[in-house]
């Protein structure tokens with residue numbers, strides 16, 4: 263189980279205060295699993311994890327094996343919930359520089375359609391020059407402007423390179439089973455498709471083909487990811503404060519009620535940056551409504567201690583932190599001795615980098631707690647494929663419970679839809695004139 267340690271929040275809240283929330287948390291958990299709360303038509307994600315390989319998972323693996331064999335590059339087109347999960351997972355498991363040295367057999371993976379930058383597009387075109395590539399288009403609605411523009415351009419590139427028939431075999435669409443422009447296009451063009459279940463919203467979709475196809479192309483064992491999530495589904499169903507999901511959801515709400523309106527979600531792993539981005543969307547889009555919600559910010563330590571550190575230590579006292587830790591990897595980096603010792607580092611000779619990292623974590627924790635910043639620590643244990651599935655499910659469950667504690671509908675995003683509609687109107691899309 264993931265361990266949530268709240269011993270560094272006691273300066274801000276008491277044990278009786280936490281225990282007084284037990285009924286509330288229990289009710290929020292029940293609302294979620296009984297499906298009788300707001301947004302209850304979007305609870306499909308609760309039951310996605312599976313111990314057994316499903317027929318769809320097998321089809322995903324077959325498609326992934328084909329892409330690995332015939333492509334130097336795999337381009338994943340999507341935005342928001344149709345993008346952040348797979349990128350988060352791949353960078354966490356393989357590092358932010360995972361593409362270096364990759365090619366056919368183990369293709370590079372790039373992301374497109376997650377913005378409107380011409381520079382980004384030009385760079386992608388350069389990266390694709392002379393390369394065999396395939397694309398996955400991910401969009402639940404099938405109408406989002408950013409991925410739609412990237413799709414049209416990439417599809418044209420594929421058709422020019424491989425002809426219409428050749429291109430068709432290199433385009434995979436992940437979308438609603440029935441509705442939307444992407445579904446219609448895929449059917450007409452004969453692209454292979456995978457389904458985003460209608461009752462699973464974008465930010466809760468990483469354990470559908472949205473996440474699973476890119477993960478499988480990256481060589482991540484999707485069966486183990488799903489097994490980890492299935493295990494999490496069982497173990498985090500516990501209805502007491504023994505459940506770390508309850509602790510996390512309750513404490514962040516208690517701190518919010520005491521004026522801690524910003525949550526900093528941090529890890530000491532550079533590969534965690536995009537996972538922080540996924541978490542930010544999950545909690546931000548779930549909770550930020552009706553004039554309420556914790557503002558979720560992710561940060562990378564120790565790098566951001568040299569930028570945000572001052573603000574955390576001595577700025578406005580409206581922040582709390584959630585620090586994520588992983589077990590150290592087996593392969594060690596040992597600091598060597600140096601005869602001249604001009605840098606004065608010999609006192610660390612023969613120590614590992616993990617030793618220094620651990621002290622940095624403890625030192626930062628103590629400094630921030632002394633500075634009046636409550637810190638929740640989340641010990642994930644060993645990082646592997648099944649842990650990844652466990653982490654996704656753990657955080658999704660915490661988020662659903664937390665939003666019901668806050669009193670908002672966890673599963674809509676009226677604000678996002680407002681921006682999409684405005685953009686359609688400003689661009690002159692037929693039907694959006696008013």
Ligand code: PA5
Pocket residue numbers: 341342343344400401402403404405406409463464465466547675678
């Ligand atoms: O979580 C959400 O619902 C959003 O972030 C969507 O995933 C995002 O806007 C992309 O939408 P779509 O998948 O319909 O293109």
